[in-house]
Amino acid sequence: xxxxxxxxxxKITEKSQAVAFWCDPISGHATLYWYRQxxxxxxxxxxxxxxxxxxxxxxxxKDRFSAERLKGVDSTLKIQPAELGDSAxxxxxxxxxxxxxxxxxxxxxxxxxxx
Amino acid sequence: QQQVKQSPQSLIVQxxxxxxxxxxxxxxxxxxxxWYQQFPxxxxxxxxxxxxxxxxxxxxxxxxxxxxxxxxxxxxxxxSQPGDxxxxxxxxxxxxxxxxxxxxxxxxxxxxxx
Numbered sequence: 001x002x003x004x005x006x007x008x009x010x011k012i013t014e015k016s017q018a019v020a021f022w023c024d025p026i027s028g029h030a031t032l033y034w035y036r037q038x039x040x041x042x043x044x045x046x047x048x049x050x051x052x053x054x055x056x057x058x059x060x061x062k063d064r065f066s067a068e069r070l071k072g073v074d075s076t077l078k079i080q081p082a083e084l085g086d087s088a089x090x091x092x093x094x095x096x097x098x099x100x101x102x103x104x105x106x107x108x109x110x111x112x113x114x115x
Numbered sequence: 116q117q118q119v120k121q122s123p124q125s126l127i128v129q130x131x132x133x134x135x136x137x138x139x140x141x142x143x144x145x146x147x148x149x150w151y152q153q154f155p156x157x158x159x160x161x162x163x164x165x166x167x168x169x170x171x172x173x174x175x176x177x178x179x180x181x182x183x184x185x186x187x188x189x190x191x192x193x194x195s196q197p198g199d200x201x202x203x204x205x206x207x208x209x210x211x212x213x214x215x216x217x218x219x220x221x222x223x224x225x226x227x228x229x
Contacts (some may be wrong), residue, residue: 042204042219056216091158099208101147106158
């Protein structure tokens with residue numbers, strides 16, 4: 001069964017350091033999402049890609065976060081510099097196309113701890 | 116107006132009992148309401164979804180009840196099993212508008228005791 005792959009699964013870093021997360025969506029899925037899930041809360045969308053284009057990054061803290069999906073396949077989310085408040089689970093999801101009714105398939109996430 | 120409010124925060128049910136999780140929304144433009152199930156160490160997975168043109172949808176032991184006038188919807192898990200122990204998230208969006216993102220509730224941690 002096809003799955004969304006994410007790495008690393010866990011990341012511990014010190015504040016002010018740079019971190020990067022990688023996501024490989026299900027093959028053929030044009031839409032890719034990055035979510036942040038704070039402990040005890042639901043996922044919150046950070047950025048949405050349609051192929052290689054960003055279609056929604058309204059909740060992405062652009063002073064420190066960046067995301068790219070250069071060839072419209074895998075994607076990287078970067079934080080520089082990391083802050084204590086960035087500690088959370090970072091989830092990647094993909095769907096065949098955009099539109100809320102298209103089922104989103106989530107990866108296992110990257111658990112980030114900023115010390 | 117974009118929020119989805121979910122309750123309870125946590126729920127303990129005996130095996131064989133009924134688990135009920137409730138959600139409420141404000142934005143009347145929402146027309147697609149999925150429920151996601153998340154096990155520890157895993158990402159959320161779609162469990163069941165409903166559109167407001169029906170008041171109820173059932174898939175196996177899982178049923179969504181929808182009250183359009185009250186802007187509320189709920190998940191019922193019949194004959195709850197220990198394997199159902201997970202965190203459940205309701206969500207809402209406008210299905211035909213790609214500019215609408217999926218808005219998640221805060222989650223309900225369900226524990227089914229054997």
